[in-house]
Amino acid sequence: MTPGKRGYKRDVIIEVTTNLMFPLTLLFGLYVMFGTGGTGGGFQGGTILASAYILYITVFGHEKGRVKMPESVNALFKSLGLFLYNGAGWICVLFSLATAQWLNMPAFWPVTDYVGVAGSRSFLVGYMISVGIGLTVMAAFVSQYFDLAWKEDDEMEGGEE
Amino acid sequence: MKPLTYAGLFTAILLTAVSLYAVEDIPAFGDENSAANKYIKLFAIDAEAGLAEKLNAGTLPEEIKNNIYDFGFIKGPTCEGCQDENYPALEEGNYKIEYIEKGTWLGGRFYTEGGWDVLIHEGEIFYNEPQQYYFIAEKDGNLSVYRYNWPVRVTERTEEETGIANAVTSGLADYRGYDTMGEETVILTGAIGVILLLRRRGRL
Numbered sequence: 001m002t003p004g005k006r007g008y009k010r011d012v013i014i015e016v017t018t019n020l021m022f023p024l025t026l027l028f029g030l031y032v033m034f035g036t037g038g039t040g041g042g043f044q045g046g047t048i049l050a051s052a053y054i055l056y057i058t059v060f061g062h063e064k065g066r067v068k069m070p071e072s073v074n075a076l077f078k079s080l081g082l083f084l085y086n087g088a089g090w091i092c093v094l095f096s097l098a099t100a101q102w103l104n105m106p107a108f109w110p111v112t113d114y115v116g117v118a119g120s121r122s123f124l125v126g127y128m129i130s131v132g133i134g135l136t137v138m139a140a141f142v143s144q145y146f147d148l149a150w151k152e153d154d155e156m157e158g159g160e161e
Numbered sequence: 162m163k164p165l166t167y168a169g170l171f172t173a174i175l176l177t178a179v180s181l182y183a184v185e186d187i188p189a190f191g192d193e194n195s196a197a198n199k200y201i202k203l204f205a206i207d208a209e210a211g212l213a214e215k216l217n218a219g220t221l222p223e224e225i226k227n228n229i230y231d232f233g234f235i236k237g238p239t240c241e242g243c244q245d246e247n248y249p250a251l252e253e254g255n256y257k258i259e260y261i262e263k264g265t266w267l268g269g270r271f272y273t274e275g276g277w278d279v280l281i282h283e284g285e286i287f288y289n290e291p292q293q294y295y296f297i298a299e300k301d302g303n304l305s306v307y308r309y310n311w312p313v314r315v316t317e318r319t320e321e322e323t324g325i326a327n328a329v330t331s332g333l334a335d336y337r338g339y340d341t342m343g344e345e346t347v348i349l350t351g352a353i354g355v356i357l358l359l360r361r362r363g364r365l
Contacts, residue, residue: 036325041333079172082349085342086175093182115324122324125334129341133334136345140352147359 018059025052033134036126042133049134050141057142062149074139074146081136088128176346183339200296200307203232208304216277216297219258225297225306226251234308249281256294257282274298 026049032038033045057065112120206228215222229251249255256279263275276298280291296307325331333341 036327036330038327041327041330078349078352082342082345085345086179089179089338089342090175118320118322118324120324121322121335125323125325125330129334129338130330133341133345136349140348143352144355147355150360 014059018055022052022056025049025055029134029138033130034126036122036130042130043137045130046134046137047141049138050145053138053142054145057145057149062146065146069142074143077135077139078143079136081132081134081139084132084135085129086132088124088132092124179342200293200309203306203308204228205303205305208299208302212304213299216258217260220253221251221256221258221279225304229295229306251279254284255282256280257291274300 029045029048029052031045032040032048033042053065053069056068115123206224209224212222212224259278259280261272261275261278263272265272276296278293279295279297281294283291293309296309298305298307319328319331320326323331323335325335
């Protein structure tokens with residue numbers, strides 16, 4: 001999109017600040033999303049990740065934002081998160097020969113002998129379930145924002161014509 | 162059929178299977194090991210003469226009370242006429258004691274061992290109905306004292322059971338993992354609904 005079709009003037013301060021903040025926000029989102037000892041969790045981390053992309057799309061326009069977050073990657077993340085979550089439970093169920101109740105008995109886990117059953121549960125929750133939640137939330141929010149932005153853009157173009 | 166159709170069919174089958182698995186594993190009504198009914202053993206003391214009689218008469222003996230207080234549970238309001246704790250103190254009128262036979266169904270729980278149920282009395286300020294508070298069972302000449310309540314169970318056992326220091330995360334993603342998975346499915350469904358409603362054809 002050319003600057004002229006933007007509808008507003010470019011602002012160097014906003015663009016430079018966004019370029020600086022974008023990776024830092026992503027990093028902070030990952031920090032919130034991973035692990036079980038810190039603050040937040042999957043939902044919150046996913047929302048922070050989505051907010052980084054939404055900031056970028058707001059400032060640079062959705063066509064440049066599409067380069068950062070293509071539709072294929074968005075669709076992949078959206079379902080991959082749910083598959084990660086679902087898969088964490090199914091791994092437990094399958095490897096324990098259906099004696100597990102979801103995550104209650106990850107006795108199969110190779111690290112169970114070293115970190116114990118509780119440690120394996122916390123590993124599954126922190127690094128599979130939280131990440132799954134975060135990916136789905138991020139992709140869903142970004143996708144919804146793209147859809148709404150496009151619709152508004154189309155209407156504005158139609159009005160100009 | 163297109164590969165996308167296969168993927169959708171596979172997802173539907175997977176979600177149906179996990180739903181069936183979840184429904185099949187829901188504990189029976191009154192299962193004493195289900196989260197809502199689980200109680201925690203606090204301590205055991207010698208069943209000296211008179212303790213069982215006092216319990217049968219409806220009063221909590223001083224020995225048991227002091228042990229509970231030593232355990233760190235509250236003695237009562239810290240100021241006159243105020244209630245600064247959610248759980249009432251073990252004073253006359255706040256509780257009542259009932260002996261439950263082995264094998265009884267009561268309060269949504271199946272009693273696999275007989276014992277005295279210490280209930281919060283219905284006249285207590287925060288509780289309109291009798292609530293299970295402590296449970297005392299006699300076994301091998303010992304009186305074992307248990308305390309009910311799921312929040313207590315969570316705060317005391319969550320790190321030991323799940324390895325997660327954060328009780329909120331353990332509740333959200335471990336104890337209530339099915340619930341969170343449903344919420345995540347709702348988010349995915351919402352996003353797909355927005356795509357179908359708002360996105361124009363050929364603009365992927």
